[in-house]
Amino acid sequence: MRKVLGAILLLSGFLFPAVVHIRERKRQLQFLEEVALSLEALRRHLMLNGCTMEVLLEEAENASSGVLQAFYHSIQLDRLDEQSFQVQWKNACKQLPLEGETERLFLQLGQILGQYDLEEQCNSLHSVALRFHDISQREGEQFPQEQKLWLTLSASAGMLAVILLL
Amino acid sequence: MTPLEQAAIFLPARLRNAVFSTCKDAEELHLRVGRSFSITTREGTERTVLSDGQPMTVSADDLRKVVELATCASYHAAAQRLCQGFLPLKGGHRLGLAGTMSVQKGEIIGIQHLSSLCLRIAHPIMGIGEAVGQSVFGGEITSTLLLSPPGLGKTTLLRELLRIGSQTYGVRIGLADERGEVAALWNGVPQMDVGPTTDVLDGCPKAEGLLLLLRSMSPQLLAVDEITAAEDITALSMAANCGVPLLATAHGKSMEELRHRPLYCRLLEENLFRQVVLIQRKSGQRHYCVEEIHLA
Numbered sequence: 091m092r093k094v095l096g097a098i099l100l101l102s103g104f105l106f107p108a109v110v111h112i113r114e115r116k117r118q119l120q121f122l123e124e125v126a127l128s129l130e131a132l133r134r135h136l137m138l139n140g141c142t143m144e145v146l147l148e149e150a151e152n153a154s155s156g157v158l159q160a161f162y163h164s165i166q167l168d169r170l171d172e173q174s175f176q177v178q179w180k181n182a183c184k185q186l187p188l189e190g191e192t193e194r195l196f197l198q199l200g201q202i203l204g205q206y207d208l209e210e211q212c213n214s215l216h217s218v219a220l221r222f223h224d225i226s227q228r229e230g231e232q233f234p235q236e237q238k239l240w241l242t243l244s245a246s247a248g249m250l251a252v253i254l255l256l
Numbered sequence: 257m258t259p260l261e262q263a264a265i266f267l268p269a270r271l272r273n274a275v276f277s278t279c280k281d282a283e284e285l286h287l288r289v290g291r292s293f294s295i296t297t298r299e300g301t302e303r304t305v306l307s308d309g310q311p312m313t314v315s316a317d318d319l320r321k322v323v324e325l326a327t328c329a330s331y332h333a334a335a336q337r338l339c340q341g342f343l344p345l346k347g348g349h350r351l352g353l354a355g356t357m358s359v360q361k362g363e364i365i366g367i368q369h370l371s372s373l374c375l376r377i378a379h380p381i382m383g384i385g386e387a388v389g390q391s392v393f394g395g396e397i398t399s400t401l402l403l404s405p406p407g408l409g410k411t412t413l414l415r416e417l418l419r420i421g422s423q424t425y426g427v428r429i430g431l432a433d434e435r436g437e438v439a440a441l442w443n444g445v446p447q448m449d450v451g452p453t454t455d456v457l458d459g460c461p462k463a464e465g466l467l468l469l470l471r472s473m474s475p476q477l478l479a480v481d482e483i484t485a486a487e488d489i490t491a492l493s494m495a496a497n498c499g500v501p502l503l504a505t506a507h508g509k510s511m512e513e514l515r516h517r518p519l520y521c522r523l524l525e526e527n528l529f530r531q532v533v534l535i536q537r538k539s540g541q542r543h544y545c546v547e548e549i550h551l552a
Contacts, residue, residue: 136332140332140333141330141333142328142330142333143328143329143330143333144328144330167328167329170324170325170328170329171265171268171269171325174321174324174329175324175329203329204324204327204329204330204331204332205329205331206331206332207331207332207335207365207366208332208335211332
């Protein structure tokens with residue numbers, strides 16, 4: 091009985107990080123899609139109304155949730171005097187679960203928004219949204235295999251540990 | 257908050273602090289890349305702003321910062337005005353821009369590099385046009401042309417007459433404010449007092465603006481700043497033919513000078529105005545001389 095319990099605990103110990111990783115990855119993919127949708131909504135709003143950044147950020151904040159909402163909220167245009175829009179955008183980026191290409195693209199967007207004409211900004215929003223969507227799609231397709239790999243590796247390692255230790 | 261304090265909000269902190277310690281009655285703030293930050297006082301003299309006894313050199317970043325603050329990080333929303341070389345600001349102040357412009361098919365489409373900014377501080381002047389107001393609005397409204405060389409206060413007098421006409425005489429006025437210099441609309445609210453019954457059309461070419469106002473706002477008086485083109489006169493003429501009195505400004509020293517300039521010659525030939533107000537400066541004081549225009 092003790093051995094069975096030990097084996098279960100060992101297996102769980104090895105599977106737990108894999109489950110956490112899979113859950114995190116799933117959230118990341120959902121977030122990429124959420125950002126893509128939000129940027130596309132921003133582009134439409136900007137193109138139709140040509141509104142100021144203040145209005146745009148407010149709309150984006152109202153239409154999003156979680157970390158993305160917190161991101162839009164943290165850019166305060168009444169603090170432009172202390173920190174430029176780009177600096178605020180860059181700092182706020184740190185709280186987003188982005189890395190590699192997505193982080194670089196999102197940071198680049200902050201250099202363009204509010205600084206260029208409407209067309210340039212709309213094009214940038216569109217291309218970044220599209221890229222985020224592509225990445226999320228591509229990684230989403232690979233996700234089941236990745237999930238299987240993580241679970242198999244963790245279970246195998248757990249089994250090996252059970253065999254060796256018990 | 258003084259007008260200077262209000263306008264200085266658009267400056268980077270280091271320049272703002274220096275300007276307060278240099279002067280309290282600045283009329284204009286000049287920022288030129290690579291050169292010293294300077295101010296023009298109300299007396300018209302340009303002074304260098306000092307910080308710890310040293311002139312402050314303006315950087316390209318300073319200019320970018322001012323534009324970011326002035327546009328609230330929304331270049332696109334102010335692009336049209338920026339291409340015209342100026343930006344109306346909250347409080348009625350105005351940011352003038354100079355630099356390398358991007359031109360496509362003869363039209364300015366943007367600014368490549370900024371080289372200079374001029375922040376003009378609005379100082380509302382009230383109570384200067386009471387007597388002129390009486391001659392324009394007392395009794396039947398009289399079509400009036402305000403005439404003076406540049407810098408003598410035509411726009412200030414026009415604004416004041418609009419306020420008097422609207423506030424004291426209850427006249428419904430339509431103002432075609434192409435460059436936003438008279439009412440200085442900010443988010444739809446006039447930053448300068450042009451009276452409670454004045455409808456402002458901002459950013460629209462004067463000629464089209466006058467006709468739009470005429471058609472849509474049923475004004476009892478149409479006002480326009482700086483008649484400069486033949487189309488303006490055509491629009492004024494159309495308005496006059498509809499029986500709407502006019503109030504406008506033009507550059508010129510005298511009626512005699514105006515008669516010798518082809519554009520204004522037409523204006524006078526068509527008898528669009530019944531009286532002219534000549535603005536003159538005598539021993540540092542502005543004087544307003546109202547003259548009747550004899551029909552051509």
